[in-house]
Structure formats: structure tokens, C-alpha cells
Amino acid sequence: xxxxxxxxxxxxxxxxxxxxxxxxxxxxxxxxxxxxxxxxxxxxxxxxxxxxxxxxxxxxxxxxxxxxxxxxxxxxxxxxxxxxxxxxxxxxxxxxxxxxxxxxxxxxxxxxxxxxxxxxxxxxxxxxxxxxxxxxxxxxxxxxxxxxxxxxxxxxxxxxxxxxxxxxxxxxxxxxxxxxxxxxxxxxxxxxxxxxxxxxxxxxxxxxxxxxxxxxxxxxxxxxxxxxx
Numbered sequence: 001x002x003x004x005x006x007x008x009x010x011x012x013x014x015x016x017x018x019x020x021x022x023x024x025x026x027x028x029x030x031x032x033x034x035x036x037x038x039x040x041x042x043x044x045x046x047x048x049x050x051x052x053x054x055x056x057x058x059x060x061x062x063x064x065x066x067x068x069x070x071x072x073x074x075x076x077x078x079x080x081x082x083x084x085x086x087x088x089x090x091x092x093x094x095x096x097x098x099x100x101x102x103x104x105x106x107x108x109x110x111x112x113x114x115x116x117x118x119x120x121x122x123x124x125x126x127x128x129x130x131x132x133x134x135x136x137x138x139x140x141x142x143x144x145x146x147x148x149x150x151x152x153x154x155x156x157x158x159x160x161x162x163x164x165x166x167x168x169x170x171x172x173x174x175x176x177x178x179x180x181x182x183x184x185x186x187x188x189x190x191x192x193x194x195x196x197x198x199x200x201x202x203x204x205x206x207x208x209x210x211x212x213x214x215x216x217x218x219x220x221x222x223x224x225x226x227x228x229x
Contacts, residue, residue: 073155168227
């Protein structure tokens, strides 16, 4: 079992998270400095990263961005005392799978960890190791959170994968932002429409890198999004 990495510079918070996670059967590793965490992650695999935003050395957003530029890509839950919407959107846009504002309950963090890992490891009815999307030759690989087109591939975040998988399962069907939020965030938390828009923007960019001949994800004005193969 790979550890859950806790990157947090406040020892009391880190120790509390370690205690709750280890009591629930998770292996943990704690690093308090951003530069040290960045170096450690280059040589070690983790199951998930609990990543504080404000860190000595390199900050959490820079570490998040680094992780999303290489494979494998572990799920990332960001921890922060900065609750402004712009920070939340920026963190998600760089590839965070979830976002928790301080002060928080350790039980809430544990529940979020379990939810993210469950979505990462369990296949859906539509998707095993790979499947053709509509009539295209683009394939989804849930185990690696990867999309492949011919010899090219791109790694998605967990949220991006969930969005693409949902849209491609029903080609032509229009999904509202609310429906997509319910799919991506099944715990019914409150997130804004702009959060979904930010994820879709990043997802489109990645898909276009693989298949620039036509747009696969379409905006439907004032309604939401649909997948057209």
C-alpha cells in the first residue's frame, strides 16, 4: 500500500490528520516543507496527497501544478485557510481533486479521502480498463486516469475523468452544470457553476491536444455541456 502524503507545516494539524488516517488503516507520510515535498514526490509513489496551500519553500499550488505535469498522477486534496472563490477556482483549475477550507473536522477530511479514493479505484459499469468513446478511436483508461488517441495519450485529473466519462456515456445528451456537479461531487457540497466551467475548460484543452480535428465537448448556451463524437 502506498502512503497518503500529508504536506502541512502546522505540526498539530498534521499529527491530527495522521492519527485519524492511520486509525482508519491508511499508511501516512508527513512533510512540512514545500521544497522537500516536491523532491520526495519525484522519487516516491503515493495513494493521495493532502496538500496545504501555504507552505514554507514551494507553495501548494506550485506542487499541484508539478504533479499534474507528470505520471502517475495521484489524487490531490488541497487544505487552506484562504476561502476566497478565486483561490478555490485556481486550485481546482491546476488539477486539485478536492478542496477543504480550514478550520475543518478531521472526520470530514477522512470522509473526503475515502470518497476520492473510492472514485479513483472503483470501475463504473460503463468503463473497465478502456473503452471506445462513441464512434471515435479515443479510449478511456480509468485505472490510469488516462485518455488515449492512437499513439498519443494524456493524463486527466480525477474530476476531469469523471466529467468526460459522464458526458461520453450519453452522446448528444445535454447535462446541466448541476447534474455534472452531482456526478463529480456526490457528497452534495456547495460549489459554483464556475468550478465546473474551469474543469471543462482544462478537459477540452487536453482532449484537443489528442484530437484537434473536431470539438468533442460542446457548450449549450445557458444550459450546460454535451459530448458529440
